[in-house]
Amino acid sequence: MEKIIALAASLRWQDVIEISLLSYILFRFYVLFRGTNAFRVLIGLTILWFFQQVAVSIGLTVTTGWSRQLLSWGPLIIIVIFRNEIRTVLQASHIKALLWDVSSKTVFSTIEIVVQSVQEMAARKCGALIVFPGKDDVEELIQKGISWKGDISKEMILSIFWPDNPVHDGAAIVQGDQIVQVSVILPLSRRDDIPTYYGTRHRAALGLAEVSDALILAVSEERGDVVVAHDGKLKVIKQKRKLEQILQEHKGVASKKGRELIKEKLMVAAAALFCVIFITGVWFSVSRGGDTLLTLESPVVYLKRDPSMEIVQTSVNSVSLELEGSGALIKSIKPNQVQVKFDLSKAKAGPNSFTITRESISLPPGIVLKRVTPTVVEVDLDVLIEKELPVQIDWVGRLPDHFILTEAEVEPETVTVIGGKRILENISTLYTEKVPLNNLEVQGTITANLALTPASLKIAPDSKEKVTITYLTKLRNQ
Amino acid sequence: MNYRTFMILFSAIHFLLFLPSAVQSQSDTNETAAGDVVLVQAQMCEDIQGQTPQNATTVFSIERRKAICFTSFDPVPVETVIYHHWFHRDRSSARIKLSLKPPRWSTYSSIQFRAQDIGPWRVEITDANGQIFQILRFSITE
Numbered sequence: 001m002e003k004i005i006a007l008a009a010s011l012r013w014q015d016v017i018e019i020s021l022l023s024y025i026l027f028r029f030y031v032l033f034r035g036t037n038a039f040r041v042l043i044g045l046t047i048l049w050f051f052q053q054v055a056v057s058i059g060l061t062v063t064t065g066w067s068r069q070l071l072s073w074g075p076l077i078i079i080v081i082f083r084n085e086i087r088t089v090l091q092a093s094h095i096k097a098l099l100w101d102v103s104s105k106t107v108f109s110t111i112e113i114v115v116q117s118v119q120e121m122a123a124r125k126c127g128a129l130i131v132f133p134g135k136d137d138v139e140e141l142i143q144k145g146i147s148w149k150g151d152i153s154k155e156m157i158l159s160i161f162w163p164d165n166p167v168h169d170g171a172a173i174v175q176g177d178q179i180v181q182v183s184v185i186l187p188l189s190r191r192d193d194i195p196t197y198y199g200t201r202h203r204a205a206l207g208l209a210e211v212s213d214a215l216i217l218a219v220s221e222e223r224g225d226v227v228v229a230h231d232g233k234l235k236v237i238k239q240k241r242k243l244e245q246i247l248q249e250h251k252g253v254a255s256k257k258g259r260e261l262i263k264e265k266l267m268v269a270a271a272a273l274f275c276v277i278f279i280t281g282v283w284f285s286v287s288r289g290g291d292t293l294l295t296l297e298s299p300v301v302y303l304k305r306d307p308s309m310e311i312v313q314t315s316v317n318s319v320s321l322e323l324e325g326s327g328a329l330i331k332s333i334k335p336n337q338v339q340v341k342f343d344l345s346k347a348k349a350g351p352n353s354f355t356i357t358r359e360s361i362s363l364p365p366g367i368v369l370k371r372v373t374p375t376v377v378e379v380d381l382d383v384l385i386e387k388e389l390p391v392q393i394d395w396v397g398r399l400p401d402h403f404i405l406t407e408a409e410v411e412p413e414t415v416t417v418i419g420g421k422r423i424l425e426n427i428s429t430l431y432t433e434k435v436p437l438n439n440l441e442v443q444g445t446i447t448a449n450l451a452l453t454p455a456s457l458k459i460a461p462d463s464k465e466k467v468t469i470t471y472l473t474k475l476r477n478q
Numbered sequence: 479m480n481y482r483t484f485m486i487l488f489s490a491i492h493f494l495l496f497l498p499s500a501v502q503s504q505s506d507t508n509e510t511a512a513g514d515v516v517l518v519q520a521q522m523c524e525d526i527q528g529q530t531p532q533n534a535t536t537v538f539s540i541e542r543r544k545a546i547c548f549t550s551f552d553p554v555p556v557e558t559v560i561y562h563h564w565f566h567r568d569r570s571s572a573r574i575k576l577s578l579k580p581p582r583w584s585t586y587s588s589i590q591f592r593a594q595d596i597g598p599w600r601v602e603i604t605d606a607n608g609q610i611f612q613i614l615r616f617s618i619t620e
Contacts (some may be wrong), residue, residue: 394598395537395617404524404535428568429615431598437537437619476533 007284014365019276019283026275028099031268037136038082045074084137110152110177111247117157118217118226119240127221128161129171129201131184132250134213138173141211145170145184152177161219171204171216187211197223198234205229215250217243285326287366292330294323298338298361300377304345308384310456312420315378319356322371329366337364342377349421352379382420386460389430390414391467394451397438399473405437407472415450415467416460423454432467443472515558515578517611519550520603526586536616540591547601547614549576550584560611562587563602566595591618 033039052067079086114130121128131138146167150156152174160182161168170183186204194203205216209229216229228235228246237243299318302311319340323330339362342354354360354377358369391410399405415430432448447466450459459465523531523546524538531548538545547562557579564572564587574587589595595618603611 390613390615392598392600392615393536393617395619398539398620399537401539404533405537406535408536426568429598429600431567 012365015283015287019280022283023272023276023279026279027272030271030275033086033135034271038078038085041078041082045071045078048074082137084139085135087137110174111244111251113152113154114157114174114217114247115240115243117154118219118243120154121158121161121219122224122226125221125224126158126161126163126219127168127201128157128217128219129186129205130157130217131171131173131186131208132215132217132247133173133175134215134250136212136214138208138212138214141187141208142171142173143185145173145181148172148179148182150179152179171208186216194234198227202227202229202234206232206234209233215247286328287326292325292327293370294325294330294333296321296323296333296335296338298335298340301339301341302344302379303341304343305347305381306344309347309349309381310384310420311379312382312423312456313378313380315376316374319377320373321361321369322373323363323367324370325367329364333364333367338362338367340372342379344379344381347379347381349381349383352381353377354379382422384418385421385424386416386418387424387427388414388416389427391450392429392431393435393448393469394431394433395437396434397436399437399440402476403473404476405440405471406474407470409470411468411470412464416463417452417457418460419454419457423456427457432469435469440471440473443470445470514553514555515551515560515605516553517549517603518552519548519584520612520614521548522546522601522614522616523548529584531586538591538616538618540593540596540618540620542591544588544590545599545616545618546586546588547603548584548586549603549611550582551578552582554578554580554583556580559606560585561602561604561606561608563604564589565600565602567598571599596620 029042030039033042048067049071052064052071055063055067118128118130131142148160156179157172159165160172160179167183171186172179173181173184187207188200188203189206189210191206191210194206199220199222202218202220205218205227206229208214208216210232213231218227218229219225220227226237226243228237228243230246230250237246297318298321300314300316302314305311321338321340323333323338340356341360341362344352356372356375356377361369361372363369390413393408393410395405410432417424417430419427431451431453433451435446435448446469448469449466452458521531521534522536522538524533524535524542524544526532526546526548531546547564549560549562551560557577560576560578562572562574562576563570564574572587572589576585576587577583578585598615598617600616601614603614605611
């Protein structure tokens with residue numbers, strides 16, 4: 001219990017937002033895809049994931065590997081196989097419906113328009129066939145008609161099914177508040193028990209209702225009755241109110257009452273609670289797993305140094321950090337995410353001592369620092385000054401035995417360097433890089449770079465970085 | 479310990495002479511130093527023969543075994559001392575005290591080479607108060 005309280009207390013506000021956001025996304029997926037085959041496969045994969053976790057914990061190596069392979073391909077399989085179903089869900093929903101809930105107002109008005117149109121067509125004995133797809137994808141079951149994509153209106157429905165209209169001989173498909181296709185050919189039912197007074201239109205309505213969860217409205221030309229085909233059954237609907245109720249139930253916005261309503265609300269609440277618990281569990285297992293240790297060498301970064309000072313020496317250039325976290329987080333650590341920083345704004349010239357605290361180390365969320373070595377860093381700072389130094393040639397190699405170097409002049413004779421005051425106090429000469437004697441002629445001029453030791457020294461902007469050496473050799477007096 | 483390993487050879491040469499003022503080694507001169515004593519010649523050389531520096535140079539092969547810093551002062555109003563301060567890079571290696579006697583005086587000091595002496599050197603010629611007359615620069619090479 002104490003451990004749970006400690007874990008909860010360690011949550012940052014960012015963590016709470018993350019858990020809430022992920023839980024809501026999962027919940028929205030449930031709302032959008034519940035009842036579809038894709039959702040059922042997703043549930044199966046979730047069960048497989050639990051199965052894999054159990055296999056890992058008890059050490060079933062082959063099963064673990066097999067389930068891991070299957071899970072890694074799972075999302076791809078779902079997207080490829082159920083792409084049409086996913087597309088149907090996403091296309092049929094408004095952005096508001098995707099993020100919040102289905103807008104009942106639009107659906108209700110759409111249903112009202114359809115019912116009024118159907119009632120009027122029935123009264124006029126004008127045949128009609130209207131398909132309301134459910135969660136299943138009907139695209140592969142029908143013979144595609146003519147793309148329409150018109151906002152539903154009574155006038156449009158009546159004109160589509162007007163006998164003189166070229167597209168009236170087929171079904172119209174309704175998605176959301178639009179008629180998306182017309183003149184669509186539906187699969188015919190092969191059942192023998194259909195009453196003989198039902199013609200091809202009703203057989204087509206039943207055919208689609210048998211192979212999908214779509215709801216199809218058929219208006220008879222001969223009798224002027226309205227038939228609903230759903231779940232493999234045909235049902236004559238005589239009352240307008242009843243037809244509205246059937247369509248509302250099919251759209252999932254039916255005004256349910258009593259226990260049914262309470263049951264559905266409880267289901268949604270349970271799903272929401274499950275999403276929160278599931279995401280919280282996954283989040284804690286990922287971010288607070290603490291099952292993996294990592295030792296990392298992190299470079300030390302010094303910030304806010306006084307521009308008039310330079311770092312002469314540090315006791316270490318990097319520190320060893322022992323980190324703990326879940327395997328996934330530890331594996332995802334990039335070197336630039338871990339930094340040891342020291343604020344030098346209050347440091348003074350001379351030796352400074354800094355104790356490495358948790359605040360001086362930046363770590364990715366969810367990673368815990370277990371140990372740091374060393375715990376103290378010494379930083380030696382010095383004030384920057386300019387100093388003019390004479391230049392001396394650093395000769396190497398040797399001349400032929402019978403020659404001596406009698407003259408060697410350097411131009412310029414002095415060079416100004418910038419460096420730490422305490423360093424420059426102990427330097428009285430600036431040497432050139434090694435200048436070989438072996439290649440010298442009797443006399444000549446050569447150029448040489450300056451050797452800046454220590455490397456923190458810099459040539460002043462107004463000084464030359466190279467010097468010219470003019471030399472003269474003579475025969476040795478024996 | 480390092481510079482104690484040197485074999486320091488020095489002696490005073492007593493002779494009066496008027497020497498040309500040409501100083502041919504790479505050198506830094508401070509003409510206002512040391513009161514009335516005037517440095518008229520300062521040279522790094524391989525040898526001294528007949529009280530004269532031989533083979534003035536700025537580069538000494540380690541096989542030559544020694545380097546000599548020759549200095550000559552004129553006038554020398556009163557008996558005094560000067561120093562030859564030898565540095566290997568910026569590390570002091572030897573500080574040799576030499577006497578000067580009126581009216582003119584020439585004197586020299588030398589070092590013997592060891593393998594670790596290869597590199598750039600300088601000799602600061604100063605009066606008793608540390609005032610620099612001149613700095614001579616040279617290298618010991620292979």
